[in-house]
Amino acid sequence: MGSSARYDFVIAANRLPVDQHTNPDGSTEWRTAPGGLVTAMDSVMRSWEGNAAWVGWAGFPGEAPEPFDEGKLRLHPVPLSTKELSDYYEGFSNDTLWPLYHDVIVPPTFHRSWWTCYREINQRFAEAVCEVAAEGATVWIHDYQLQLVPALVRDRRPDVRIGWFNHIPFPPVELFAQLPWRSSILRGLLGADFLGFQRPDDARNFGRSCRAVLGATTKGEKIEWSGADDDRLGGAPRTVRAAAVPISIDAVGLRELADSEAVQERAEEIRASLGNPDVVVLGVDRLDYTKGIRHRLRAIGELYDDGSISPDEVTFIQVATPSRERVEAYRTLREQIEGTVGRINGDVSHLGATAIHYLHQSYxxxxxxxxxxxxxxxxxxxxxxxxxxxxxxxxxxxxxxxGALVLSEFTGAAQEMPQAYLCNPHDITGLKETILRAISDEPAEKERRMKALRRRVRKHDVQTWAQDFLNGLESAPERPRSGARGEA
Structure with a gap:
């Protein structure tokens, strides 16, 4: 299709679902990118019957590639300069919003120049969405990097249906109120017809913020706002819906992959390479201060130190995918974790029995x-x-x-997976006890828990999540208006 083609379903996210790789011969190719959003949306897009486009950054600074097709999906790259990546992405998105939205585990940084860049990039994404969206299209905007895009698209394209989904928590109003640009963020989000959140508490936090900051009124999942102080929305009242629509995975696809002969053989190779320990404990995370990696290492280290477990019998593998390594808090975290792993291994490991295998890479x-x-x-x-x-x-x-799942009660998953071994990661003594229980419980008890967990995920997979979200968007309180503004 040509660059002037329009699409009836448009996704907008910070990144495209592909990364550009350079082969040994110098040629380049696009490969599916890692990450929860891409993994979740991949199966959704494969089953989409209409024509669809994805708007996002291509993964490298400078001029954006021309729009191109990946399978049946049209990819529309948005350019970002090195300076814009520093201010919009590493700065405002990940050093202002990310810590603020994650309980201020580290203090957020507020810079007016970052905010200015964030607004400019959101405007750029909105223009790209308007360019590719057909009349009456469904537009699905993703995550905290693009919180101004719904209202910006609404202003130019009142004919489209706009949904926004937040993949991270939305903070209580007492924390959100710290943000100097809190009103602008909320006005941007209220441009959507339907806002999806991971947990009911997140949706309620958003509604409370709209009440406290904008003077909106709420009734159940509906939020009513006059729009009187927003020229971009023409002063028109808005009624939107905010609800919990917890994301999931492609359960069928993953089970088929896990059942494959190659994966089964590789699992045997991995266990053999570890020396066939009695118990393998695994952690898999992005290297991020929200993931509680330091807390689990402390608990594991104490279990080794006090003799509750030994490296001859129990091996811990921590996969820590590199993340945002130009942000100071992440560089500090990596140094701390690698120092802790080295100390534990130096204290308790011996030849032929390594306590912790730390893997700082993606797979x-x-x-x-x-x-x-x-x-x-x-x-x-x-x-x-x-x-x-x-x-x-x-x-x-x-x-x-x-298998056995030890799961923090501070994850959205904990609300859906109560049969896991739930824990409070701040309580190191309690965490240690939970790990030991997960190791030593009778096989029948573990099987009972895991069976219930698998049943839940199988019933509520990524297709169910996408359909629930799109149903919520279709039944949103307001209907789009025909016509478009701001276009030639």
């Missing part, structure tokens, strides 16, 4: 499926997490009736 889905098969205990301990799809991936891959 393809096939390797992750094999690691899930190897893990007798999955250790997921975020201090705050919107959902945590690793929990759902693990229980799906371990459909052999074995």
């Amino acid at each position: 393809p889905r096939e390797e992750m499926a094999a690691l899930y098969q190897v893990a007798d205990v999955m250790l997921i301990t975020p201090l705050r997490d919107g959902m945590n799809l690793v929990a759902k991936e693990y229980v799906t891959a371990r459909h052999d009736g074995k």
Whole structure:
């Protein structure tokens, strides 16, 4: 299709679902990018019957590539300069919004220049969406990097249906109110017809913020706002709906992958390379201060130190995918974690028995499926997490009736997965006790828990999530108006 083609379904996210790779011969190719959003949306897009486009950054600074097709999906790259990446992405998105939305685990940084850049990039994304969206299209905007886009698109294209989904938590108003640009963020989001959140508490937090900051009124999931102080919305009243629509995974696809002969053989190789320990404990995270990696390492280290477990019998693998390494808080976190791993291994490991295997790299889905098969205990301990799809991936891959999931109660997944071994990662003593219980419980008890968890994920998979969201968008309180503004 040509560059002037229009699409009846448009996704807008910070990143495109592909990364550009350079081959040894100098040629380049696009490969599916890692990450929860891409993994979740991939199966949704494969089953979409109409024509669809994805608007996002291509993954490298400078001029954007020309729009291109990936399968049946049209990819429309948005350019970002090195300076814009620093201010909009590393700065405002990940050093202002991210810590603020994750309980201020580290203090957020407020810079007016970052905010100015964030507004400019959101305007750029909105223009790209308007360019590719057909008359009456469905537009699905994703995550905290693009919170101004709904209203910006609404202003130019009142004919389209706009949904926005937040993949991370939305903070209580007492924390959100710290943001100097709180009113602008809320006005941007209220341009959507339907706003989806991971947990009911997140949707309620958003409604409370709209009441406290904008003077909106709420009734159940509906938010009514006069719009009187927003020229871009023409002073028109808005009624939107904000609800919990927890994200999930492609359960069928992952189970088929885990069942494949190659993955089964790789799992056996991994366990053998570890020396066939009695118990393998696994952690899989982005290297992020919200994930509670330091807390679990402290608990594991104390279990080794006090003799509750030994490296001859129990091995811990921590996969820490590199993340935002130009942000100071992330560089500090990496140094702290690597120092802790080195101390524990130096204190308790011996030849032929390594206590902790620390892997600071990303792996393809096939390797992750094999690691899930190897893990007798999955250790997921975020201090705050919107959902945590690793929990759902693990229980799906371990459909052999074995395995045990230790899960922080501060994840969105905990509300859907009460049969897990729930824990408070701040309580190191309690975390240690939970890990030991997950290791030592009778096989029948573990199988009972895992069976219930798998049933839940299978019933509420990514297709169910997408359909629930699109149904919510279709039944949103207001109907789009015909016509478009601001276009030649």
